[in-house]
Amino acid sequence: MNTGYELTIEQTQKPQMTQELIQAIQILQFNNQELTEYIANELLENPVLEPLKDDTSEETVDIDELRERLLEINSEAQHSNYSEGWDGDREEFSFERFVAFRYSLVEHLLSQLEFSGLNEKESQIGRYIVQCIDDNGYLTAKTEEIAESLGVEPETVESVISVIQTFDPVGVGARNLEECLAIQLKHKGETDKNVFEIVKSRLADIGDNKIALIAKDMGLGVTEVQAIADKIKKLEPKPGRLFSSDATIKYVFPDVYIEKDGEKLLVRSNDSGIPQLAISPLYDEIKAAGEEDESVKKYLNEKLNSAMWLIKSIEQRKSTIYKVASAILEFQDGFFRKGTKYLKPLTLKQVGEAVGIHESTVSRAINGKYMQCEQGVFELKYFFSGGLKADKGEDLSSNSIKAMIKEIIDAENPTHPYSDQRIAEMLAKDGIDISRRTIAKYREAMGIQPSSGRRRY
Secondary structure, eight states, X not given: OOOSOOOOOOOOOOOOOOHHHHHHHHHHHOOHHHHHHHXXXXXXXXXXXXXXXXXXOOOOOOHHHHHHHHHHHHHHHHHTTTTSOSOXXXXXXXXXXXXXXXXXXXHHHHHHHTTSOOOHHXXXXXXXXXXXXXXXXXXXXXXXXXXXXXXXXHHHHHHHHHHHTTSSSTTTTBSSHHHHHHHXXXXXXXXXXHHHXXXXXXXXXXXXXXXXXXXXXXXXXXXXXXXXXXXXXXXXXXXXXXXXXXXXXXOOOOSEEEEEETTEEEEEEOOTTSOOEEEOTTHHHHHHHTTTOHHHHHXXXXXXXXXXXXXXXXXXXXXXXXXXXXXXXXXXXXXXXXOGGGXXXXXXXXXXXXXXXXXXXXXXXXTTOEEEETTEEEXXXXXXXXXXXXXXXXXXXXXXHHHHHHHHHHTSOTTSOOOHHHHHHHHHHTTOOOOHHHHHHHHHHXXXXXXXXXOXX
């Protein structure tokens, strides 16, 4: 038996990811907004591509100018060996050069400080204090630390802090949650000492809904404490978060719509905003002008192949998303007609087999894509979940069961809320065998408190 080392040559077959295939996979994963940005970049880089214009368009193109521009691009490509791109001295257009302006909390406070009526020394202290306020609106530095850093009296610092605590948003400049809520209560004109006492010493019990305990300890009625708790819960615990630099507004543009046509439900692709591409009609003329130049011909052929593959990949993306959405509509027909309670368990493999594609392709097709229907706007991933089989023989998804749990809780008597065990028993009567622990897990996932936290007096 030969156990030594030796060099051998053998032929093997392995799948290879070409650049075109990588591009097609990337395009399939794009949502509408990302695809639009990608197309805009390709239009800048590929002179063979152009947006598909309406027949009524009167836009004209200077052929000589375009020919000169193409030759210029080709010349630059030759100098860079088709790999380095544009010349370093050229200034490229880039969306990264444009920065979205955000009005920060610090800027908001400083603008108010300018009109606060403080003298120059106090304004300097105020500017320092504002810089010590975090994104949630809380002052993170102690009074003594600020006084020592600026060489002033702590009383002066406290005086300026009290001015800043009158600024918008209400509650800003507080050192802790209790002070933040107290500032908001004073701003609302609250005078009940019991409210301030509960804020000062019983916030943890309020969070745990220990209304009866607070009432007993303070000698108050449970209904009075319940009213105070409701008042406290309406206050803002993080007044500065609306100005947080991370709080960006995200807009969702549905990739597909579900529309009704009589009794039928139909899928419609949303192509609005996505430029339709075509090969420029000037391509043949430019190619003829550079027929004798092999480098121009090579460059044009590369750009033509790239453009054709891009157009094909975009059409393939549209077709795949449409087929996947149609399969979801077929599998989840009950949801689209009756609501969340009728969601069924669904896997990528099921949809892949129905459409005739691999489940990994289904995963890419639903990634970041949204569907708008009568029930609202949902990410396509929402329709894929595990579940269980009810005694009636119907398959129910986890989202369907969550909807049932929420429906039961919404209808409960708030003075006697249902326990997780009781909810499990109620579902069991409908033929849904689910454990108390699973009920608790689903309830927590929906952000719903246990029965002790939901009870009202």
